Amino acid sequence: xxxxxxxxxxxxxxxxxxxxxxxxxxxxxxxxxxxxxxxxxxxxxxxxxxxxxxxxxxxxxxxxxxxxxxxxxxxxxxxxxxxxxxxxxxxxxxxxxxxxxxxxxxxxxxxxxxxxxxxxxxxxxxxxxxxxxxxxxxxxxxxxxxxxxxxxxxxxxxxxxxxxxxxxxxxxxxxxxxxxxxxxxxxxxxxxxxxxxxxxxxxxxxxxxxxxxxxxxxxxxxxxxxxxxxxxxxxxxxxxxxxxxxxxxxxxxxxxxxxxxxxxxxxxxxxxxxxxxxxxxxxxxxxxxxxxxxxxxxxxxxxxxxxxxxxxxxxxxxxxxxxxxxxxxxxxxxxxxxxxxxxxxxxxxxxxxxxxxxxxxxxxxxxxxxxxxxxxxxxxxxxxxxxxxxxxxxxxxxxxxxxxxxx
Amino acid sequence: xxxxxxxxxxxxxxxxxxxxxxxxxxxxxxxxxxxxxxxxxxxxxxxxxxxxxxxxxxxxxxxxxxxxxxxxxxxxxxxxxxxxxxxxxxxxxxxxxxxxxxxxxxxxxxxxxxxxxxxxxxxxxxxxxxxxxxxxxxxxxxxxxxxxxxxxxxxxxxxxxxxxxxxxxxxxxxxxxxxxxxxxxxxxxxxxxxxxxxxxxxxxxxxxxxxxxxxxxxxxxxxxxxxxxxxxxxxxxxxxxxxxxxxxxxxxxxxxxxxxxxxxxxxxxxxxxxxxxxxxxxxxxxxxxxxxxxxxxxxxxxxxxxxxxxxxxxxxxxxxxxxxxxxxxxxxxxxxxxxxxxxxxxxxxxxxxxxxxxxxxxxxxxxxxxxxxxxxxxxxxxxxxxxxxxxxxxxxxxxxxxxxxxx
Numbered sequence: 001x002x003x004x005x006x007x008x009x010x011x012x013x014x015x016x017x018x019x020x021x022x023x024x025x026x027x028x029x030x031x032x033x034x035x036x037x038x039x040x041x042x043x044x045x046x047x048x049x050x051x052x053x054x055x056x057x058x059x060x061x062x063x064x065x066x067x068x069x070x071x072x073x074x075x076x077x078x079x080x081x082x083x084x085x086x087x088x089x090x091x092x093x094x095x096x097x098x099x100x101x102x103x104x105x106x107x108x109x110x111x112x113x114x115x116x117x118x119x120x121x122x123x124x125x126x127x128x129x130x131x132x133x134x135x136x137x138x139x140x141x142x143x144x145x146x147x148x149x150x151x152x153x154x155x156x157x158x159x160x161x162x163x164x165x166x167x168x169x170x171x172x173x174x175x176x177x178x179x180x181x182x183x184x185x186x187x188x189x190x191x192x193x194x195x196x197x198x199x200x201x202x203x204x205x206x207x208x209x210x211x212x213x214x215x216x217x218x219x220x221x222x223x224x225x226x227x228x229x230x231x232x233x234x235x236x237x238x239x240x241x242x243x244x245x246x247x248x249x250x251x252x253x254x255x256x257x258x259x260x261x262x263x264x265x266x267x268x269x270x271x272x273x274x275x276x277x278x279x280x281x282x283x284x285x286x287x288x289x290x291x292x293x294x295x296x297x298x299x300x301x302x303x304x305x306x307x308x309x310x311x312x313x314x315x316x317x318x319x320x321x322x323x324x325x326x327x328x329x330x331x332x333x334x335x336x337x338x339x340x341x342x343x344x345x346x347x348x349x350x351x352x353x354x355x356x357x358x359x360x361x362x363x364x365x366x367x368x369x370x371x372x373x374x375x376x377x378x379x380x381x382x383x384x385x386x387x388x389x390x391x392x393x394x395x396x397x398x399x400x401x402x403x404x405x406x407x
Numbered sequence: 408x409x410x411x412x413x414x415x416x417x418x419x420x421x422x423x424x425x426x427x428x429x430x431x432x433x434x435x436x437x438x439x440x441x442x443x444x445x446x447x448x449x450x451x452x453x454x455x456x457x458x459x460x461x462x463x464x465x466x467x468x469x470x471x472x473x474x475x476x477x478x479x480x481x482x483x484x485x486x487x488x489x490x491x492x493x494x495x496x497x498x499x500x501x502x503x504x505x506x507x508x509x510x511x512x513x514x515x516x517x518x519x520x521x522x523x524x525x526x527x528x529x530x531x532x533x534x535x536x537x538x539x540x541x542x543x544x545x546x547x548x549x550x551x552x553x554x555x556x557x558x559x560x561x562x563x564x565x566x567x568x569x570x571x572x573x574x575x576x577x578x579x580x581x582x583x584x585x586x587x588x589x590x591x592x593x594x595x596x597x598x599x600x601x602x603x604x605x606x607x608x609x610x611x612x613x614x615x616x617x618x619x620x621x622x623x624x625x626x627x628x629x630x631x632x633x634x635x636x637x638x639x640x641x642x643x644x645x646x647x648x649x650x651x652x653x654x655x656x657x658x659x660x661x662x663x664x665x666x667x668x669x670x671x672x673x674x675x676x677x678x679x680x681x682x683x684x685x686x687x688x689x690x691x692x693x694x695x696x697x698x699x700x701x702x703x704x705x706x707x708x709x710x711x712x713x714x715x716x717x718x719x720x721x722x723x724x725x726x727x728x729x730x731x732x733x734x735x736x737x738x739x740x741x742x743x744x745x746x747x748x749x750x751x752x753x754x755x756x757x758x759x760x761x762x763x764x765x766x767x768x769x770x771x772x773x774x775x776x777x778x779x780x781x782x783x784x785x786x787x788x789x790x791x792x793x794x795x796x797x798x799x800x801x802x803x804x805x806x807x808x809x810x811x812x813x814x
Contacts, residue, residue, distance in 0.1 A: 251789060252659070252662055254785075254789070255785065255786065255789040256663075258781075258782065258786075258789075258800070259722055259723040259786050260723055260782075264723075284797070285797060286797070287794050287796075288793060315666055316667055316671075374665075375667075375668075378662065378666050379662065379666050382658060382661070386661075386695060387694050389658075389694075390691070393665070394691070
């Protein structure tokens with residue numbers, strides 16, 4: 001079976017994702033599409049609008065055959081760790097190709113950038129250090145460093161933030177298993193972080209924004225999603241009373257910060273540069289999450305980096321466990337969130353032919369990354385009414401989503 | 408100025424408390440009545456139904472002249488530490504007498520018990536150890552040990568739980584400053600933990616129960632309270648949206664337990680005997696605070712002891728800071744929650760004539776017990792809407808309640 005992997009968040013699953021899966025299948029000639037997806041919390045340090053099980057179901061109903069979970073510790077990280085966790089898991093799971101969306105849609109441009117970077121690694125590192133020392137944030141320093149090593153015009157431009165993630169996939173593939181084929185397809189929606197819906201293909205950001213503002217799926221947002229996704233989103237909100245967003249967790253974060261001393265706060269992953277003092281001060285005044293973030297963020301400490309740190313604080317990831325967990329390379333297991341019949345067949349093959357520990361239930365294995373997963377679930381579901389909180393927590397220990405037929 | 412101290416919680420202030428203050432003033436011949444009161448959390452490990460500022464105001468409007476705060480760390484403790492903190496603070500603040508309510512109403516009976524206990528201390532200790540080793544709870548072992556040393560009939564019976572707290576005040580006074588006069592007055596309501604209201608004098612337990620069940624002050628509950636207390640309670644609920652009770656904090660406790668590993672849980676004050684494992688297991692299933700408590704409590708680990716431990720977990724009191732804090736004897740400061748004109752005059756005298764550091768605002772002093780106080784406030788107010796949360800937290804740093812005239 002020819003297989004193709006994709007790295008996804010599906011927050012929520014929309015037409016662009018559908019198109020990406022369809023195109024990736026075509027380009028790779030794959031019989032089976034394997035998605036590795038962030039769980040309850042996402043790369044930018046946000047809670048997903050609905051839980052991983054519903055998002056996995058949406059994916060299976062719209063083109064994915066097997067959905068794996070990117071462990072929480074890898075999911076809520078900057079692009080290097082994020083892509084390391086995702087790409088290595090896919091490769092260990094036996095994929096032949098990995099296909100990502102990009103503005104350029106030209107894999108050669110990424111390969112050129114990779115080769116240029118190999119030639120200028122030292123210059124890049126020196127420039128990066130200089131800009132960091134000047135007090136710039138990591139993304140900004142990195143952008144300036146990329147600029148300084150002057151990519152050839154045929155290489156993808158890494159000073160454009162949207163190309164960074166794709167590049168980090170390519171880098172992971174080339175350094176970890178160059179026999180796997182990197183593929184890219186042109187993104188239909190040109191702006192990843194577009195804030196407004198302008199047609200049937202819209203950015204996830206614009207879709208979420210409209211959903212949260214309206215507190216419901218509008219006609220416009222529904223048009224941006226393929227079959228059954230609006231129903232899944234509606235069902236989720238009707239059943240559990242909310243779509244998840246940071247503002248709803250703010251009281252928990254405030255409670256946590258204000259009942260911990262600075263020394264304890266300092267133990268959480270990402271809590272660096274004296275951030276704990278800023279947190280304590282800001283929390284005594286902030287009345288919303290946004291208000292709080294604006295009080296805390298600095299030139300060095302960007303919004304996204306801060307959101308990630310706040311997610312690790314909310315979930316309780318401490319520095320030691322993060323250090324130990326991120327040293328595990330490749331990630332020690334591949335957890336299955338869902339599959340259809342094709343996915344099941346692939347899995348049967350992969351269990352025989354690869355070394356990967358595929359697990360369908362976390363109790364099958366004792367591992368600190370799985371403990372963290374259940375803490376992430378506890379934090380994520382803490383907004384729900386009590387009975388739902390408990391039942392969703394138990395969902396963690398049940399079988400994956402299984403679609404008996406392919407869609 | 409002749410002064411008399413009382414140890415109180417006023418949760419809420421009722422006719423029995425009014426009567427106690429009146430009688431204590433009469434018996435002691437005091438010009439000034441000084442109440443030392445638990446803050447936001449109480450001796451039995453519960454949140455107070457309304458905050459300490461409103462309860463201090465209720466006291467000042469009904470017979471108290473000066474209200475001091477028993478530090479959180481002393482307030483949420485078994486009777487020994489509780490009475491140590493309260494009695495020593497009153498004595499250091501210069502009181503001539505301390506008056507407590509009791510069923511017997513006979514101070515000689517308490518003094519006889521004190522002298523009998525002095526004679527049989529060793530036998531008592533041996534019996535206590537034996538019963539603890541048999542697996543009984545502390546209160547039960549203590550009751551059995553008291554029984555075994557056979558008090559003379561004229562001594563107050565310490566195997567009756569209601570006499571224990573009064574006895575612990577007497578013991579503190581006699582061992583710390585025997586020149587201070589212990590006084591007791593007969594309690595009008597015979598049963599401290601009565602669950603039903605039977606007249607204008609009712610137990611705080613029965614009043615709270617009816618208030619919480621009805622979600623409002625009924626005609627019956629109003630009759631149990633003196634002037635202005637019902638208005639204070641109503642205003643509180645209308646302004647902040649709630650009266651405080653454990654059930655409303657359950658989601659925070661569940662969130663906290665489920666996002667911490669056992670090793671971290673073990674660091675909290677009172678988390679002994681492997682309780683952390685029981686907590687984690689119970690929290691995966693419990694849907695209410697009561698449900699949770701029933702799953703966790705054991706013969707050794709009584710409901711009240713467990714509630715205290717849960718309060719320390721909610722507030723984040725760790726074992727080290729508790730150990731260090733409880734070693735401070737007498738407590739390092741007396742914080743003023745409120746006063747009237749008489750209280751102000753007394754304070755002027757006491758600041759000159761005693762060694763006590765009276766503080767009106769916590770920022771006047773750097774002390775770990777005060778840090779803990781602000782964490783207790785943060786936990787307590789975490790139920791309120793965001794803007795109120797922040798404004799009530801700031802209330803901690805403002806001036807005490809001041810009544811310009813005596814009532």
